[in-house]
Amino acid sequence: MGQTDKPWFQHYERGVPHDIPAPERAIHTLLERTAERYPARAAITFLGASLTFRQLWQDVQRFAAALQAMGVRPGERVSIMLPNCPQFVTAFYGAALAGAVVVNTSPLYVARELEHQLQDSGSETLIMLDAFFPRYQEIAENVPVKRVIVTGIQDALPFPKNVLYPVRERLRGNWVPVRSGGRVFDMKRVMRRTAPRPTPVTVRPDDLALLQYTGGTTGVPKGAMLTHRNLVANCEQARAWLPGLKDGQEVVLAAIPFFHVYGMTTAMNLAMLTGATLVMVPNPRDVKMLLGLVEQYKPTLFPGVPTMYNAINNHPETPKHNLTSIRACISGSAPLPLETARRFREITHGANLVEGYGLTEASPITHANPVFGEQIEGSIGVPFPSVDALIVNEQGQPVPTGEVGELWVAGPNIMRGYWQRPDESAKVLFEREGRTWLATGDMATMDDGGYFRIVDRKKDLIIAGGYNIYPREVEEVLYQHPAILEAAAVGAPDPHRGETVRAYVVFKPGMSVTWDELNTFCRERLSPYKVPRQFERRDELPKTAVGKVLRRQLAEEARTPSSRSA
Template sequence: MTPTLPLDRPWLSHYEAGVPHDFTPSDRTLPQVLERAASQFPDRVALEFLGAKTTYRQLLQDALRFASALQSLGVRPGERVAIMLPNCPQFVVAFYGTLLAGAVAVNTSPLYTPNELQHQLRDSSSETLVMLDAFFPRYQEIAGNVSVKRVIVTGIQDALPFPKNILYPIKARKDGTWVNVKAGGTVHGYKALLGRQAPRPQPVALRSQDLALLQYTGGTTGVPKGAMLTHRNLIANSEQSRAWMSDLKEGQEITLAAIPFFHVYGMTVAMNLSVLIGATIVLVPNPRDIPMVLAQIQASGATLFPGVPTLYNAINNHPDTPRFKLTSIRACISGSAPLMAETARRFREITGGANLVEGYGLTETSPVTHVNPIFGEQHEGSIGLPLPGVDALVMNNQEQPVAPGEIGELWVAGPQVMLGYWQKPEETAKTMREAYGRTWLLTGDMAVMDEDGYFRIVDRKKELIIAGGFNIYPREVEEVLMKHPAVLEAAAVGVPDTYRGESVHAVVVLKPGQQATEADVIAHCRTELSAYKVPRSVEFRSELPKTAVGKILRRQLASEACEARTV
């Protein structure tokens, strides 16, 4: 007899009307999802990129040509194809084309240094690399140290309409950013390669349980590991997200895709979910270009805007924001990092009520597991409720469930949980458990569930600050720091303290034109925090170090603060 879950899923009673309580993912593969969209919405614009428009019919044809190209180059089912591109049409084509050829996609950050790129190419044993021409010099530095047999190079100009495709290289040369990559030998030009192919690759028998993607963890907790995500994992999470946003209209939505596709959150919520519902995807290659983001929202009439807190915060505080109309946005799910209450409040205000809600997920869960109701009851500071099909437990150090209101490590189970880490069985064993008839992922995040089934992340296990025997969760301190009228961004980290063991160190970025002193910030914190939680020191910076998707690197800040104290 299968052991029962040690709680009665209190979150189900707080689901919005229309959100199913039971969930079983479909048995489709990702290429089948694209084929369905092309069949149902052949003439709808699938991709919009700097004036260029690609219909779903054209997107499928291009993906089929890319699959044919890979096969012509000798790529076989199961081989890994690394994709190192920003948000552009070529990314979508390469991703779905790789899967149509039966190969496995390996998302590769365009921000990688040569050493980071070398590690990922070696670890994944990728023999094919698809990349932007501007990144090619980084590959050249490590080409002799990896097993790559073929490189497919594309440029932004390959996706632009006339005359932008002619003007872009001229501008890039003037700006000093142009990289001229000559095809030949193992290097192939994307546009010419696809132009030689018919959209008829050799059929490959794909199953939903087949490996589709190696998605590397951000490395904020050590050496990046490749999470093995299947077609079923990725489709399940797209379908769960679709079920959560029950008012989505197929063939009518417009998604502003500023969050990078090479990050699993962008891939699932901005790309795969959009294809699932036949939405138009407005591609933004550089999310740091806030004026471009604002202009694209206004011009496209975007209805969905998935993002990260740093992006919403940047929009809230950009001087150009008042000039743009952002009222078309209906729903925004914020992921990848904690969403501060002040950020959400301000964003709703400037957009005329866009529903910006916090969600939660991990690379290992494809990634979304929890979201606040889009239109229903939202708990400030909460990551919300488990998605349909997700179970969640809060566990103590003895791996036993704790009562509502008590803090423990968050465990999650569901159809979107990875197979494990690529070629790392020991790491997999540390992270996954069999219990209560399910496979659980141990998130490493400290959480608490209330009586209604809403969960709140108090912080990473490894980022907990212990001062004088008291546990201090950085997010609690950061929420207070963000309430200071002069503060744009903030992070709280622990630094060694000979008396307390550790003390809180705040790293702060001020809003443009604003001023504050260390004494000001500390005094502000004293009004809302217990004495042991108040920062003992404050450091001011022009910016905070972040991952490619915008997550603040607390461990790096802590390390740098410690080094500064020993100099």
């Protein structure tokens, strides 16, 4: 049986279509239509506060009108730098309703990283949490931002929590006062004085909706251009993959961040499409709080990453909580250890935790194991409805079933290309038989049944705790240190994060630096999850004949038990 026969269809669960109609609507219509169907149903719960779908849609309309009143025009980039909170949902759909292009921006970014993304995207509007404001102040004169809209966690809390929260943060030394004026606006005040009547804007399915930054296959962060059709398609594909899902009755535990495309699609957008209640987890690392939210709100769907499920499996409080409400979980962003899946099904008494696969350029999901059907351990499952997949050789030709090659995917969820980087787009997007195919950079196999396995990464991406880390970013920071002559960053096995960053460094003659000093240096220039956890000094780094560092050789060494670390 050849690859072109699509043998995976035989493993689709009853009720899962082979294809979905090409979406012909904008992303904000997911919420708009659900607000019409289930106006009184809770759309969001957050630390004791709750918003119905009617209230949420009104907030979105107010915010869209406020953006328009500030001068935001269709096609302008609007960066959102917020954790999971109601304001993120309002900002995301409000910007889309106004015809703007959202730029998801990690709250973990340090000032240097934020500066790069704002410059590269050309964002003239930045929506951010008050606690992050000092980072913007460091770079304010170097970026094209014309307006900064600031909000705080307290703005989403009910009384008296909204009063007590600032007091607590002041006592902890975390409070960051931000004054409105000039180019700085208070989101709550702006919305309070704005009517929910935005000027109608025509938004077409193929219009750009989102710039989601990724290292792609090269390692330099760049914006994947995702259209409204891309985002809606992947959301509808995820919905189709859950044939037993009941509109207006589900509860989604939103522990993965919305600024990550996986969390945005499988938690936020899917909830808006189906009328599910979003239970927002402000800090997924607080496993005790997460367990309490599960017991209190009884979520039925729990998309997450392996580290999250593993943390629940091993937390001492887990046996005290009832987790049986959870029916389905799709794990993404990193390989799912078999033992993690087995143990999670055991403690939840049957929750179906299955491994999926995707990448930013695909909005992001392309494959998953059937949630209630045949699951092949160690595989990423089969392609989603309307997704085609091929395993190809270096010439782009299909290889025989069972052989290793690069995974290519096609479908309505595949990006338009990389923002202002046609040369990089040409390296990963290919026309074949009238369709656009995305070369994933991952080496894989397909068996006779149409199940796919990732066997290696063609790219050198490091995935730690579900976060993508691009070695070149880490290396560039290391090279900034005056004592470093050469540097290479690779992924090393880690029992909790899946992988962690190991840095190999060569000192300049007569110079040295302690690991603590190097760690501090990196923490000032990188998000915490990107900072190397392991350092190793070398007299020289392995290189090719032309002088290119053999990073893959170092990565192999890092995976061996005898490998050294400082």
